[in-house]
Structures are given as C-alpha cells and as structure tokens.
Amino acid sequence: MLVPLQSLTGIVRSALRTFLADITAAIPKILAGVVFLVIAYIVIRVVMFVVRAVVRRTFRGEEPVYQQFVTTVVRVFLWFGVALSFLSVVGLDDIAASLGTATGFLALGVSYAVSGMIADAVAGIYLLRDPDFMPGDTVLSDGTEGVIEDIELRKTRISVGDDTVVLGNAAIEKKWTKRDDDRDGLA
Numbered sequence: 443m444l445v446p447l448q449s450l451t452g453i454v455r456s457a458l459r460t461f462l463a464d465i466t467a468a469i470p471k472i473l474a475g476v477v478f479l480v481i482a483y484i485v486i487r488v489v490m491f492v493v494r495a496v497v498r499r500t501f502r503g504e505e506p507v508y509q510q511f512v513t514t515v516v517r518v519f520l521w522f523g524v525a526l527s528f529l530s531v532v533g534l535d536d537i538a539a540s541l542g543t544a545t546g547f548l549a550l551g552v553s554y555a556v557s558g559m560i561a562d563a564v565a566g567i568y569l570l571r572d573p574d575f576m577p578g579d580t581v582l583s584d585g586t587e588g589v590i591e592d593i594e595l596r597k598t599r600i601s602v603g604d605d606t607v608v609l610g611n612a613a614i615e616k617k618w619t620k621r622d623d624d625r626d627g628l629a
Contacts, residue, residue: 468533475532482524490517508567508595558612562596565615569593574620583618584609 493516497509522545529538553560569575570593577590581600586609588602598614600607 471532475528478528478531479524482527486517486520486524489520508570558610559596561612562610565611566593566595566597568615569598569611570595575618580621581614581618582621583614587621 490513494509494513497512501508501512526538526542529535529541575581575590575593577592579590580588581590583600586600586602586607588600588607591599591601591606593611595611597608597610600609
C-alpha cells in the first residue's frame with residue numbers, strides 16, 4: 443500500500459516538530475549539566491591538589507608508585523561520583539541509580555576476588571612504615587627465619603642462607619619477631 447506524498451510530508455514535519463520541541467526542552471538541563479561539570483572539574487582539581495600534598499607527606503621517602511596509586515584511586519572515585527551526579531542533573535536519575543547499583547555489585551565482586559591482594563597491600567603499607575621492620579633486620583615469620591632483603595607493597599623478600607623466600611605481607615604482619623643480630627654471642 444502506497445502512502446500519499448502529502449501524508450508522508452506531514453509525518454516528517456510532525457517528527458521534526460517533536461524532535462525540535464524535545465531538544466528545546468532539554469537545553470536547560472544540558473546547560474545545567476555543563477555548568478555542573480565545570481564546577482566539578484574545578485572542585486576536583488582543588489581536592490586532588492590537597493590529596494597529593496597529604497599523600498606526599500604521608501609517603502615521604504617511599505616509592506612514587508604508592509603515591510600515584512592512592513591519588514589515582516581517589517581521582518577515580520571522585521570522577522565516578524561526578525558522572526553519576528551529572529546523569530541526575532540532566533534528568534537521567536534512573537540510569538544513574540542503575541549504574542551506581544551495578545557498580546556497587548561489581549566492586550563487591552572485585553574486592554572479594556582481590557581481598558588477599560588488598561590485605562597484602564595494606565599490611566605492606568604498615569610494614570614499610572614500621573621502624574622495627576627494615577631491610578637488613580633478622581626476623582622470624584611464618585616459620586621462616588632470615589634477613590629482610592626487600593619490602594614491597596605486597597610481598598617481602600627474606601634471605602635464608604643462599605635462598606630467597608618471598609612471603610605475602612599479610613602473613614608477615616599477623617605475627618613476626620625481630621631477632622637480635624648478636625644473640626648467639628651472648629651465650
């Protein structure tokens with residue numbers, strides 16, 4: 443069945459009018475979203491300046507990778523919050539809520555999957571800051587006695603004779619004992 447040309451032209455005009463009306467109605471929300479993004483960008487720059495200063499002080503003398511890791515995590519969380527808020531500002535509340543919920547479940551799954559790695563990293567931060575646990579010290583941990591060679595964020599290398607034993611920092615942080623270097627000479 444053929445549609446007359448006038449009928450087709452009327453449909454196109456009606457669709458264009460509806461499209462333009464919807465665009466016109468959306469302009470205030472889009473402008474509000476753009477203003478929100480500009481303000482959020484400025485606020486995030488200020489917050490990140492403060493975070494970098496605090497992290498530099500906290501991790502003074504440590505590898506720059508630790509500082510970069512913390513600042514990257516903070517930046518990602520801030521921008522994710524801005525993205526969800528932006529969706530709400532432009533009138534897409536349901537999408538923002540769905541993304542927030544889905545991301546929460548995803549984060550829960552990821553955190554469960556990498557919980558051991560996170561535990562090692564947190565314990566590593568404590569061990570790196572502990573003045574009693576330094577390279578060159580003799581320690582006993584997890585049935586291994588030896589000299590600390592290197593302390594990294596997730597693992598510690600201990601020299602035992604001619605071998606190097608690598609232990610996760612979470613296992614070490616639970617229980618370790620520092621041995622005196624001259625204990626054999628006191629007997």
